Amino acid sequence: MSSSKAIHQVLLARLFPIPKIGTPKIDAESLRSFRQAFRRPKSIAAYPSLSRSISSAADVGEPRSNSDPREPSRTPTASKQAKNVGSSTPKLGHIGAHSQSLMFERVDIKKLTKQLRKVDVVDRRLRQVLDGSLKVMTTTPPAYPPKKPRIHEKMIQAYSPTAHEFVNVPNIWLRDNCQCSSCVHEITKQRLLDTFQIPQDLDVDSHERDATGIKVKWSDGHESYYTDDFIAKSASLTENKGIVRQAITNLHLWGVEVSENPPTVPYPQLMSQESKPLLQLLQQIRRYGFCYIDSTPATPEATKFVLERISFIRLTHYGGFYDFTADLASKDTAYTNIALEAHTDNTYFSDPAGLQAFHLLSHTDGEGGASLLVDGFKVANDLYHEDRDVYNILSSVNIHAHASGNEDISIQPYKGFPTLNHDQQTGYLLQVRWNSSDRAAIEMPVEKVEKWYDAARKWNDMLKKPENEYWCQLTPGRVLVFDNWRVLHGRSAFTGKRRIAGGYINRDDWISKFKMLHYGREKVLKHLTVD
Template sequence: MSSPALPRRALPIGRLRTPSYSVQARPVANQWPLFHQALPSLRVNRSFTTSRQLKSDSAAPDTEPQEPGIDLPRMEKFVEQLQPELRSDQFRPRDLETKYLETILPKDKVAKMVETTASTAQLRRELDNIHRVYHLSKHIARDPLSVPLSLPRPWVSNFKVQIEDGRVSMNGIEIPNIWLRDNCQCSSCMHADTKQRLLDTFDISADVSITSHENTPDGIRLTWSDGHTSEYTNRFIGRSTAPAKKRVGNRIGLADSLTLWDSSIASFPPIIGYSHLASKKSESATAALKGLLSNIRRFGFSYIDGVPADPRTTKSLLERIAFIRTTHYGGFYDFTADLASKDTAYTNIALGAHTDNTYFSDPAGLQAFHLLSHTDGSGGASLLVDGFKIAQDLKAQDRDAYEILSLVMVHAHASGNQGISIQPYRGFPVLQHDLETGYLLQLRWNTSDRARIELPIDQVGKWYDAARKWDALVKKKENEYWEQLRPGRVLIFDNWRVMHGRSAFTGKRRICGGYINRDDWISKFKILRDGQESVLEHLATD
């Protein structure tokens, strides 16, 4: 009997080898569940080498037990008869399973097995999803997900450093010698100005030890087995053992307090006068810049009033904060509604509330708009929505929906311009939290730029259900703050927190503005609020 040429997709039925094809005769549970289920009922040969050299059931057992196979001559004949169907584009491997089993088992039993297998597969998918969510939740945040409304009070330790048996501890927490030696703050180990490490960490012996120690007025002095001497303050040691929520707030630049807002903020929007920022007195200008960034950190946005309506002054204002970010749109922008950059922002149509740059792995931190002119038309009111307030409302309304938007990865893209298709290196959730504390850090919401939802196709409905609830809150009138921009008033907002949009307009509008990186503006905010020395002091512990 000539051996038929078997399509590749029909190859999972055991170790059948002939000159022209090889078929897997050993059932695999995840690929061939019906065979796996039927195996105990089948009369099978216990071991074999090829279809021509079957061992008899009475043959002496092999040294190693053999898994049961299928009656290979019967299978060869069966496969040969099915050749027309196997070559069909509509053929499914499950059909081969079912048809073969119907030749050796009653049809009603096979039908029941098919039904049971389908139920089992569905259950397995649900269990896999539960495991996936559990696994993600363990790695996304150690603490419950939350919106941080205030900066935790500074950690104050009432304990002193203790040394026993060559080990340093505080409050019962032992601090490894390698970490202490690696974080020596002396000028030989750490550059005094840049706070960059000067020693090679991996030149330190893995079992470096303390040879002597003594107390100082503010902490301890240690002499190491490599001959080096280090000093550490009680404050430094204490912060290294502090709870994450007491430390992380400084690192991520939390405001002393966050104010969540709705449409009522129209009565008291945060505003800074440009004259203060442009003051020739450096102290006054610095204080005004600190006030501007504090407004943005607290409310998510701020206006600057009295700015000359020209691009040069606006650009100079943004550069007081940090460098202007360059993207595929360019750097500082000055545009009209001409669709020059192939994005709906460059049209006159209405735009719903969204965040920008969801298609970047690192979206811009700040965005600025300055309406320079609007002639021969009307409309174009600006919309702002506090994303952190929406997150807080959603969590109170439906915690499951909040967690789905915090766990499910969503992809995005920017593909409007010829020769460009920007996509981040992975998907990101709508709500992104700090890994240590569970604090909400970033919002990504732009349904126009959304691409794949990182869920099995039969489970994406859960994301849509959660996103629909989010969208309904975003579109509630009481959550929308509308304001008509005008020449002389610059709007700067936190793109990681505040969603923006606009109403449709007629006429010709000219707008300038730009993006600033998140890390850059948070750096300036922390330095102005806490001082350079304080920020650098906490690098190793925060």
């Protein structure tokens, strides 16, 4: 390995420390783009906040001693490598003043690292592309064993697995998140405390540790108690942040083989007052992205009951719960009898429906109309391993969409969204948005747009691989409920008259129901301000 390559690796590792659990290794591709970003002046200018940060650090002119290469370094390799590179003395000021002639070899690694850390939060997307953290998470991230919080020089400190050290938990944050019943409503968990009445110079009068947490007497006279668990969680890994909030569970990715044993729950049990069958239904949907409800009476009422057992039905410009026979009344291709390729619904909404239900109530005087399901997360995961460039393009190029079939509407999301939409904090895939019929603008310079088309063609080819397509013939009595953020649906052409009932449920509503049944109210509400 050349010495400059070694430095890049050390720098990358220090910029984006890799916790032992749950994050991928830096691959050659990320490393190459990182190197390019720092080699070419043009590239660094493309990250204005980065260049700004470097320039402002230079303007401030931090004490010389901080960049002294003789200073003992926490990572001996880095400083050793830095000294091997060239004879010039590292000067950060040089970079700020002449960023156009940025030369990697002149960079003081320690100071650059420090500066780049500051922009970590705002440039999260840059970080995610660089360290390859955008991905399909198929298992619940393992909990990082927390270290007990400590008191250090009048500050409460939590162990940060990201920083690999204890970090101060600021007094203002602790005071603002006091969990006592005069600060937080005991039932609604709404904040009762007026945050901006907390003195800016709030200090601690005393700390008192016991077996399970820390009691604080504040200089404003208030007393708070924080459990160790609560404090530890405040500094936990970002990868572990959303487990309860987003109800991250183990996913079963599937292809055509799911047809042998598709997940199903019987209707009569769902009808009961018991919550267990409902939890089973939602668990299956969370795990597989869909579930059948069998032995359902072939009526609109029973179908509606299934949906409302989960949550209330969403209203759209097409209405709420629907019961229609194929005609063109609703002016959307879904209501005709032509074949529909695998797609997700509502790409034209900022917040596409979370769940969708179909129930074929009857099919007379004809045939065809098989239903198609494709596990979008499975195909995305395959793509991730097959072609990372394509995955990154589909994850970062925003696409616009529209619904303009009815004369008096043209609905568009408030912003464009990528086809593979990831969580900005954890980097995990959250949502697949794919409907070529409803696609509007592609948010990139037109002269570069072929890149997106090439990527989309690859994605389209993978969606249509026979091994990824699950074809099923819906029958009266079998309700299909699926996760519209994960599973794409389509159908073959048909003849005759089909009567179909169904509806949408919001994502937030069904995840809320699932969380409350799966974890219980206490666990869900316990970590609202740290999860």
